[in-house]
Amino acid sequence: MRVALFTGVLVLLGGATAAGAEVVDKVVVHKERRILQLFLGDRMIREYSVALGGNPVGHKRQEGDEKTPEGLYRLDWRNPGSGYYKSIHVSYPAPEDTKAAVASGVDPGGLIMIHGQPNYFGWLAFLTQRFDWTNGCIAVTNAEMEEIWTMVPNNTPIEIKP
Secondary structure: HHHHHHHHHHHOOOOOOOOOOOOEEEEEEEEEEEEEEEEEEEEEEEEEEEEEEEEOOOOOOOOOOOOOOOOOEEEEEEEOOEEEOOOEEEOOOHHHEEEEHHHOOOOOOOOEEEOOOEEEOOHHHHHHHHOOOEEEOEEEOOHHHHHHHHOOOOOOEEEEEO
8 A cells, every 4th residue: 555655655756657668878869870878788679759959060169050069968857847747857058068158158058957848739740850940958759758758767878960
């Protein structure tokens, strides 16, 4: 009885995985291939097609450049009430990103997220996932975001490759 109650509380708080879903320990994004992969150790568990920033080639340098950052970051917090179907924050800018931006006299930007489709427009994913449309975020379908949300705990490392 206590285990069932505890499990129910975890589900309500978003801390338990869906039936059969595994908790992963690493996320890898390959920008050129437009894919996001979930790993448990060396084993790839899931792979998803993604849409990126509208100007995806190269590393994000400043606010408004519509680039998705490249490098090693953490998925450090989540927003269930996002303007998109759920979102998980990428820890960009890292200190070296901020330092480079300041040296160039620009704002590094921020709020880079993995997220689903714009609220109320999830049904358009068949179209929106065919091109890069975000301001630098990593977009998936709402169903895929639900899986990612369940399988990726806070503080999971993410590597974003060119």
